Amino acid sequence: MNTEGTRRDEIINTATKLFKEKGYSAVTMRDLATAMGMKAASLYNHINSKQEILKAIIISLAEEFTQGMDVIKKLDEKAIEKLKMIVALHVDITTRNPYGMASLNNDWMHLEEQLVYYLKLRESYEQDFVEIIKNGIASNEVVNKNPEVIMFSILSTLRSLYLWIPKKEEIDSKVLAENLSDLLINGINK
Amino acid sequence: MNTEGTRRDEIINTATKLFKEKGYSAVTMRDLATAMGMKAASLYNHINSKQEILKAIIISLAEEFTQGMDVIKKLDEKAIEKLKMIVALHVDITTRNPYGMASLNNDWMHLEEQLVYYLKLRESYEQDFVEIIKNGIASNEVVNKNPEVIMFSILSTLRSLYLWIPKKEEIDSKVLAENLSDLLINGINK
DNA sequence: CTTACGGACTAACGCTTGTTAGTTTGAGCT
């Protein structure tokens, strides 16, 4: 048995790039096969369905975010520090898988059996996030504004990272995370 | 001749909502017809093609942004004031057409003849935006960080507005624009 | 009453979709 799943992983990686460019629904199995240099039917020696590919891309990423948040929320740190860690979490995951983040953001609604599970993960994540912001407001670290608005403002930027991280390959993750944290926390006003 | 295009507009509005939920490629003409309470073939009494619907949704919105930016960039105002106006522009357009913004953000790549034109509009918009930020840095109003990073950070939030504006119908646009400006410009730090 | 016509319908078209069945190829082991 050789390194288990290499060819399958190649297919999933190729699909991830195609899904980023055109979206899940617009990519056909024949498109994917062509990109892999094979015929569509041959894909089925390695995967069971198109749907399964989407699931493989999205669910593993969503679980990574959940695991990261589970660690952060339990720490004994100030709210602002926790927010910085969330930024770093997004930068880290997005840097390692920028294409997959496109599917996570744009094609989650095409999950079928896993849709409910995905939505549960997402809702929990956002609940934990907003809780950290509320604690920050209570401890006078964070400005007293609608916590949901604050979260969506930050989260929008973090969710869009996949669009411009591939263009800035020179920058290393740590520096980017620090710059971004500073921008989101302290604003752009001099 | 009666108010010109009413039925056609109904079709486009219905399509806009469906496109938001599933994306352009996943919505079929039969889906759209069902939502309109008619048969797919009947749609073609009012529109020429599926493609044309997408174009009608996206191009008009993109041109609205361009027109707004053309006004703002020529004004004799401080950079920070111009940035506040850009925020207000996004809030205004998104409030009036939250569903269409989903297509603009996620389905622009499925434009065909109009793709090049759309990309030209978008690039000009971003160039004007980044220019305002550069002027703000030069005049010591804005923190001296990478202007592209600043722009993407702000623009990500503005582009995601369509996701949560429909949930907050109670808030009026002006208040929202002010809160958001304050958050993006001054940060969340107390 | 007749005519015109917007706006719906049915039926069908050629093509593409995801997927299955069955077959062939070729490298590595004994």
Next chain:
DNA sequence: AGCTCAAACTAACAAGCGTTAGTCCGTAAG
């Protein structure tokens, strides 16, 4: 040399796609 087996292939499927052609119906103007 013969066997195994992963991984490619060809051929085909039923279903669904966007779209066209031709028809029918009801309302409103002459």
